[in-house]
Amino acid sequence: MATGSSATLFSPSMSSSAIDDASSPYFLHHSDSPGLILVSQPLTGENYTSWSRAMLIALSVKNKVCFVDGSVPRPEGTSPNLNFWIRNNNIVISWILNSISKEISASVIYSDSAHEIWIDLKDRFLQRxxxxxxxxxxxxxxxxxxxxxxxxxxxxxxxxxxxxxxxxxxxxxxxxxxxxxxxxxxxxxxxxxxxxxxxxxxxxxxxxxxxxxxxxxxxxxxxxxxxxxxxxxxxxxxxxxxxxxxxxxxxxxxxxxxxxxxxxxxxxx
Known part of the structure; x- marks a missing residue:
């Protein structure tokens, strides 16, 4: 699934207007709440392949794949986009936590980024x-x-x-x-x-x-x-x-x- 296009739209020098642009990965619709459940079947471990596929589809609709694949990294501390990135990153973390079992959730809840959680789950559950x-x-x-x-x-x-x-x-x-x-x-x-x-x-x-x-x-x-x-x-x-x-x-x-x-x-x- 292509994700690079969203990453190329923004740079650390961009202004707060980024959150008002619907094509921006920093844009949040009023329905994008932390309690949103993106997939019907939570990750239990055995179903990682189908779960990750469903999650990527749902995240692409929300234009948030870039937060799990790392194509929009955390901005530097002086960047005006830092707060936007933190907000969106935490939203995506919430969506991931809502879509995995309680046992797995407990092992990733203290991770700092959605990308870190995504890689962790992939390394653990993706079968060769x-x-x-x-x-x-x-x-x-x-x-x-x-x-x-x-x-x-x-x-x-x-x-x-x-x-x-x-x-x-x-x-x-x-x-x-x-x-x-x-x-x-x-x-x-x-x-x-x-x-x-x-x-x-x-x-x-x-x-x-x-x-x-x-x-x-x-x-x-x-x-x-x-x-x-x-x-x-x-x-x-x-x-x-x-x-x-x-x-x-x-x-x-x-x-x-x-x-x-x-x-x-x-x-x-």
């Missing part, structure tokens, strides 16, 4: 890539629908997959012209869909087979929508004593396939 990737891969491998609804199963798989995605290397040169990045992205998407379909209960085997025949394969959200539609259809037919639900949904999927590539579907049939 190797062990965390291994843990997530194992969770993904062992994840099956079981007694969960399709929606609950997909939500759990998505949370694991999205965190794994954060560890995936990305190209930042912006000069790739061979199309390799697109191929890698398509392969990654296919693995996502395959992981979802593999964990489904065997009762979805017929519609799963139909989805796997599609070329190109549907986006993950479309696949989820079709499986959810099948689940709802079964619930309806169960209530009304109709046993033709799966055949009906299979027809819907097959009809969808014909819209994607009628010639290929005809050849396969």
């Amino acid at each position: 890539n190797g062990p965390r990737i291994f843990q997530l891969r194992r969770e993904l491998m062992n994840l099956t629908q079981g007694q969960m609804s399709v929606s609950s199963y997909f939500t759990k798989l998505k949370s694991i997959w999205e965190e794994l995605n954060n560890y995936k290397p990305v190209c930042t040169c912006n000069h790739c012209t061979c199309g390799g990045i697109k191929s890698i992205s398509n392969h990654y998407h296919m693995e996502y869909v395959m992981s979802f379909l593999m964990g489904l209960n065997e009762s979805f085997s017929q519609i799963r087979g139909q989805l796997l025949l599609m070329d190109p394969i549907h986006p993950i959200n479309k696949v989820f929508a079709l499986i959810s539609q099948e689940e709802r259809q079964r619930n309806i037919t169960t209530v009304h004593g109709n046993s033709g639900g799966e055949e009906t949904m299979a027809f819907v999927v097959k009809n969808n396939m014909s819209k994607v590539n009628p010639v290929q579907i005809s050849n396969r049939n």
Whole structure:
């Protein structure tokens, strides 16, 4: 998340008008109280990756990321901005303390800056890539629908997959012209869909087979929508004593396939 832009807006020689500029990191909205809770789930230690991500998003909205990443350091003692910095720093410290467990809060409450607290929490709770990737891969491998609804199963798989995605290397040169990045992205998407379909209960085997025949394969959200539609259809037919639900949904999927590539579907049939 880019934070340097806010830091470049100000220098130690700036006047008190900085607090009146909404684009300034020193600006405080009337709703920016010390009791504000920025994230719904407090930091407990195990959830550092998701917690820090949520906090950075919330802090970026408040234009206060610069106080945790250190890009706006404490001004010198003679700077007119010192009091502004102290006020904002303490506000951000309060928000952090409101967003972590009481046990963790007790260990950082005497820190002097939000940046110091942020680095402390990162050093303590951010797991190294190797062990965390291994843990997530194992969770993904062992994840099956079981007694969960399709929606609950997909939500759990998505949370694991999205965190794994954060560890995936990305190209930042912006000069790739061979199309390799697109191929890698398509392969990654296919693995996502395959992981979802593999964990489904065997009762979805017929519609799963139909989805796997599609070329190109549907986006993950479309696949989820079709499986959810099948689940709802079964619930309806169960209530009304109709046993033709799966055949009906299979027809819907097959009809969808014909819209994607009628010639290929005809050849396969």
